[in-house]
Amino acid sequence: QVQLQESGPGLVKPSGTLSLTCAVSSGSISSSNWWSWVRQAPGKGLEWIGQIYQSGGPNYSPSLKSRVTISVDKSENQLSLNLSSVTAADTAIYYCARNWGKGFDLWGQGTMVIVSS
């Protein structure tokens, strides 16, 4: 069955750029129309970051739009997240998820990113 695995640096300096990838295994990233990134600050709720169609065309959270870039690499069967100008408020567990209709039916295990100098 399809699995998602997030990866990337666990520590990012303030004002830097957070870069994560989500590898899709046992299936093709082209098999689903949309893929999303969601984050969860320690002890807090879920926050949707953005989504991308399997052939491009992202949509972003209005509150993060100026700092977020989501892309798809079909050859690598993965999606990526870049979040610029990070602050401590961006410290969170970052999840990638598969959109299913207007919900998210498959999630990665998540990767913790801490923003600190």
Add this chain to the structure above:
Amino acid sequence: QSALTQPASVSGSPGQSITISCTGTTSDVGGYNFVSWYQQHPGKAPKLMIYDVSNRPSGVSDRFSGSKSGNTASLTISGLQAEDEADYYCSSYTNTISYVFGTGTKVTVL
């Protein structure tokens, strides 16, 4: 986009039914039949329990049901079991081609 409003906590005894509310606006919950619900156990990724207001994915117990009235959606758990103790989040599609999650509800089985 403000987070949807959920009660911080709901509790019930085994076998009882509980209902979690999720209140939004006409720009999200009230404007679309695209509300979903997620169960999250500590240290785990969220799990989809309900999509499109009232539909259950394959494999989810029929003790979980969803509904919506106006700007408020609800998740009902019937026959409460110890394994249902978790955090629950609602989510809605919005009029800005985005999604918003609820504030989260901690369910405690007494």
